[in-house]
Amino acid sequence: MTCTIFYSTEMPNEQAKVTGGIPTKPMRWAVDYVVKTPDGRTVVQGEKTIQRATFEELRAVMNHTIGEIGDEVGNEATFVSWRATAHGGKKKNRKGGKRK
Template identity: 55%
Template sequence: MTCSIFFSTELPNDRPQVSGALPRAPQRWTMEWCVKTPDGRTHINNSRTIQRATVAEVNAIMATTINGIKAEIGDLATFISGRLTSHGGTRKNRKGGKRR
């Protein structure tokens, strides 16, 4: 099961778009963010969580990261977006073995 959470400064009401089902158990997450500045430059970066984290913990980590980027740039960013992606694990106790 894959879950993707996308948020941007251009989305209405500052609500993220969620595709897939939110995981109930802590998962490893991939975080990507994109920042555009007034001079037309685009800064893209990504990272991966080492420890498994819940959705609330990952949202807090991403918010802290985005606020740090805003403070570093000096609130000059014209566009900021971020994507959190989690891929569920494999189910081990499946009847009939692996499907091919």
């Protein structure tokens, strides 16, 4: 199972786009984010790993992270985006039942 969440300030209604199934249990997320200023330069482009977070916890962590970055650039960012990906989950044995 793979779940990808993409958020950008240029999306309609500023809602995140989710691809794949949202995990019900906390997962490890790999996150990439970009923040740009009015003059077009990229202020922050980074990566981070969030250990064992649910979908709602991930959104809260990213809102906090982007808020801190916004404070660093004087709240003048014109474009903010982030993409989070989680891989794994419980795999079902699809052939022949349980192995002993």
